[in-house]
Amino acid sequence: MTILMNDATNANISILQRTNELFGLTQKRVATGLKVFGAADDTTRYKMSETMLGRSRQLSDINNNISLALGTLEATDKTLKNMIGLIESAQTLIRRAQSEGGAGLRSAAPTANIDSSTVVSGVSVGSKFSITSDIGKNFTYTFNSTTVTWGQVVDALNSANIGVMAEFVPSTTAGQSNLRFVSINEKDFTFDGVTDQNVMDDLVGLTSPTGQTFNANNLFANGLAAPTANETGFTVAYGGQITGTAGAGVTGATAVAAGSTLVFEDASGNARTLSYGAATTVAQVITDITAMGAGVKAELVNQTGGGAGPLQLRLRNMNGGDMKILSATGAFAPAGTVAFPGNIVGYAAPLSSNHALRLAYGRQYDAIIVNLDLLVTNNPVQNGRNLLQGQNMNVVMDEFAGNPLTISGINISAAGTLTMAQAGSSWTNDANIQTSATQANQALINLRNFQAQFATFNSYIKSRYDLNKAYQGDLKTQGDDLVAADASEESARLVALQTRQQFAVQALTIGNQNEQSLLRLLG
Numbered sequence: 001m002t003i004l005m006n007d008a009t010n011a012n013i014s015i016l017q018r019t020n021e022l023f024g025l026t027q028k029r030v031a032t033g034l035k036v037f038g039a040a041d042d043t044t045r046y047k048m049s050e051t052m053l054g055r056s057r058q059l060s061d062i063n064n065n066i067s068l069a070l071g072t073l074e075a076t077d078k079t080l081k082n083m084i085g086l087i088e089s090a091q092t093l094i095r096r097a098q099s100e101g102g103a104g105l106r107s108a109a110p111t112a113n114i115d116s117s118t119v120v121s122g123v124s125v126g127s128k129f130s131i132t133s134d135i136g137k138n139f140t141y142t143f144n145s146t147t148v149t150w151g152q153v154v155d156a157l158n159s160a161n162i163g164v165m166a167e168f169v170p171s172t173t174a175g176q177s178n179l180r181f182v183s184i185n186e187k188d189f190t191f192d193g194v195t196d197q198n199v200m201d202d203l204v205g206l207t208s209p210t211g212q213t214f215n216a217n218n219l220f221a222n223g224l225a226a227p228t229a230n231e232t233g234f235t236v237a238y239g240g241q242i243t244g245t246a247g248a249g250v251t252g253a254t255a256v257a258a259g260s261t262l263v264f265e266d267a268s269g270n271a272r273t274l275s276y277g278a279a280t281t282v283a284q285v286i287t288d289i290t291a292m293g294a295g296v297k298a299e300l301v302n303q304t305g306g307g308a309g310p311l312q313l314r315l316r317n318m319n320g321g322d323m324k325i326l327s328a329t330g331a332f333a334p335a336g337t338v339a340f341p342g343n344i345v346g347y348a349a350p351l352s353s354n355h356a357l358r359l360a361y362g363r364q365y366d367a368i369i370v371n372l373d374l375l376v377t378n379n380p381v382q383n384g385r386n387l388l389q390g391q392n393m394n395v396v397m398d399e400f401a402g403n404p405l406t407i408s409g410i411n412i413s414a415a416g417t418l419t420m421a422q423a424g425s426s427w428t429n430d431a432n433i434q435t436s437a438t439q440a441n442q443a444l445i446n447l448r449n450f451q452a453q454f455a456t457f458n459s460y461i462k463s464r465y466d467l468n469k470a471y472q473g474d475l476k477t478q479g480d481d482l483v484a485a486d487a488s489e490e491s492a493r494l495v496a497l498q499t500r501q502q503f504a505v506q507a508l509t510i511g512n513q514n515e516q517s518l519l520r521l522l523g
Contacts, residue, residue: 065395069393069395069407069461070458070461070462071381072381072385072387072393073387073407073454073457073458073461074458075379075380075381076379076381076387076388076454077451077454077455077458079375079376079379079380079388080388080447080450080451080454081451082375083372083375083376083447084444084447084448084451086368086371086372086375087368087372087418087420087440087443087444087447088444089368090365090368090369090420090436090440091437091440091441091444093361093362093364093365093368093424094361094365094433094436094437094440095437096361097357097358097361097362097365097424097427097433098430098433098434098437100353100354100355100357100358100361104350104351104352104353105182105183105351105352106182106183106186106187106188106189106236106238106320106351106352107180107181107182107183107236107352108180108181108206108207108208108236109169109178109179109180109181109205109206109354110178110179110202110203110204110205110206111178111204111205112178112202112203112204112205113171113176113177113178114150114168114177114178114179114202114203115150115151115168115176115177115179116149116150116151116154116168117149117151118149118150118151118202119147119148119149119150120143120148120149120150120153120199120202121198121201121202122198122199122201123143123146123148123196123198123199124143124146124196124198124223124224125143125144125145125146126142126143126224127142127143127196127198127199127223127224128140128141128142128143128194128195128196128199128221129141129143129153129195129196129199130191130192130194130195131157131162131164131181131189131190131191131192132162132189132190132192133162133163133164133183133185133187133188133189134187134188134189134190134297134318135162135163135185135187137160137161137162137163138162138192139156139157139160139162139164140192140194141153141156141157143196143199150179150202151168153166154166154167154168154179163183163184163185163187163189164181164182164183164184164189165181165182165184166179166180166181166182167179167180167182168180169357169360170357170360170361170363170364171360179203181236183236186319186320187318187319187320188211188235188236188237188238188239188316188318188320189235189236190233190234190235190236191203191206191220191233191234191235191236192233193219193220193221193227193231193232193233194220194221194226194227194233195220195221195233196220196221196222196223196224197216197217197219197220197221197222197223198223199220200216200219200220200234201216203216204216206234206236208234208235208236208237209237209238209349209350209352210237210238210239210240210241210316210346210347210348210349211234211235211236211237211241212234212235212301212302212303213303214234218230218231218302219231219232219233219234219302220233220234229251229300229311230302230310230311231302232299232300232301232302232311235301235316237316237349238320238348238349238350238351239267239316239317239318239319239320239321239323239348240316240317240321240322240323240324240345240346240347240348241314241315241316241317241323241346242314242315242323242325242340242341242344242345242346243301243303243312243313243314243315243340244312244313244314244338244339244340244341245312245334245339245340245341246310246312246337246338246339247310247339248310249310249311249312250282250300250310250311250312250313250337250338251282251300251311252281252282252283252286252300253281253282253283254281254282254337254338255279255280255281255331255337256276256279256280256281256282256284256285256330256331256332256337256338257276257279257330257331257336257337258276258277258278258279258330259276259277259329259330260275260276260329260330260331260332260336261273261274261275261276261327261328261329261330261332262274262285262325262327262328262329262332262340263325263326263327263328264296264315264323264324264325264326265322265323265324265325265326266292266294266295266296267294267295267296267317267318267319267321268294268295268319269321270294271326272292272294272296274288274289276330282300282313282338285298285313285338286298286299286300286313289315295317295318295319296315296316296317296318296323297314297315297316297318298313298314298315299313299314299316300312300313300314301314313338315346316346317346317348320348321348322345322346322347322348323345323346323348324344324345324346325340325344325345326344328340328344355427355428358427358428358433359424359425359427359428361424361427362423362424362425362426362427363424363425364424365423365424365427365436366423366424366425369414369415369420369423369424370414372414372418372420373413373414376388376389376412376413377389385409386409387407387409387410387454388409388410388411388412389409389411389412390409390410390411391409392406392407392408392409393406393407393409394406394407395407395461405457405460405461407454407457410450410453412450414443417446418439418442418443418446418447419439419442419443419446420436420439420440420443421439422435422436422439424436
């Protein structure tokens with residue numbers, strides 16, 4: 001269609017062009033959500049928006065740095081917690097070492113290495129393991145399987161509460177352990193003859209200071225058979241004892257001639273007298289001494305254990321003191337049928353103080369010291385800033401970077417900062433162990449102080465991180481709002497421009513039609 005140009009047409013076309021420009025701009029605003037696209041649109045708003053958005057981006061970078069610092073502090077705190085746990089374990093070892101040499105123990109331990117998973121070897125179903133304390137309580141374990149472990153036997157014994165406990169303790173050989181039997185009621189105890197010698201074979205090396213020579217084959221029952229008269233078991237005795245020396249030995253039926261007397265000192269230090277006007281037997285002597293309740297045990301024992309006998313009558317102080325015979329005549333005299341020796345004092349043995357066990361604990365203590373230093377060296381921190389090796393860490397807290405926060409590291413070492421310089425290899429006396437105890441206590445205090453010191457930084461930095469995050473969101477929102485278009489307003493403007501565009505097109509069409517009609521009339 002040919003358009004005839006005149007003033008009205010030019011005006012309509014100009015309006016239509018401007019409307020199209022505004023229509024395109026409004027469409028762009030609706031599509032992008034922005035009202036200001038650059039400084040040319042609105043210098044003030046654009047500048048303010050860019051400033052706020054720039055600060056928001058800077059705060060995002062700052063918080064990335066802060067999060068690294070928080071990660072470093074968190075890793076450091078975990079390392080310190082692990083170190084505290086190790087020192088608490090070290091204190092446990094110290095207490096165990098001190099108890100080994102403190103009041104002493106009535107205990108016996110084999111030389112064989114035995115731990116809780118060691119299977120009791122050579123037993124049959126029905127084999128027995130029996131212990132009796134001098135207080136008269138007995139524990140008997142009957143094997144119902146050939147795969148029972150010493151750990152199971154120990155658990156059963158400890159649950160029986162007979163006054164004898166068993167425990168697995170470090171061996172003098174690193175990485176291994178021993179089974180130790182301990183009296184917890186200040187009484188001696190006996191591995192009874194009914195015990196299967198195949199069970200006792202595992203406990204090779206048992207010793208008793210005033211007891212017998214250990215020999216499983218001659219002191220304990222053979223398998224499921226009943227013990228013979230000579231298989232009297234093995235007594236762990238610390239109290240004094242006096243044993244007869246009759247060449248052929250004695251039995252319960254051995255005669256004690258009329259006129260025989262025995263005066264001995266009981267466990268409380270009082271004199272007790274046995275006097276027989278008529279002949280009697282060794283079995284009756286044992287019964288009579290038991291009936292006295294004198295704290296003295298009378299028993300038939302295979303004293304040497306190294307052979308088949310003979311049996312002898314033994315008097316043993318059950319309270320741990322010396323055993324004294326004040327006078328002996330007739331059958332009790334050195335030449336009598338019982339034949340107590342001329343040296344009629346049996347001295348009590350000192351309670352056990354196991355330096356080898358102390359040193360085994362000491363080796364574990366020294367291993368803990370090494371691990372403490374390894375934890376410091378391998379502290380899993382980010383960016384290579386190991387606060388436990390004295391390295392400092394600067395943390396920029398805001399977008400202005402005026403005064404970064406400096407977290408000063410601490411150069412921690414077991415022997416230095418933590419004071420743990422006394423080695424466990426020197427634990428052969430109470431003084432050295434006490435020095436280690438004092439040092440470990442101070443190390444624990446120091447570590448908790450370090451932990452609290454870093455925790456203060458952690459709390460402050462976390463608060464700043466949260467504040468920066470809030471600021472970052474606010475600045476971005478405000479920056480976006482300054483240049484944002486009002487969707488409702490722009491949508492309404494778009495509708496108005498569409499209407500205006502339609503009117504302009506119609507006006508242009510009508511004006512052009514009128515001009516053409518006039519020209520046809522004139523033509």
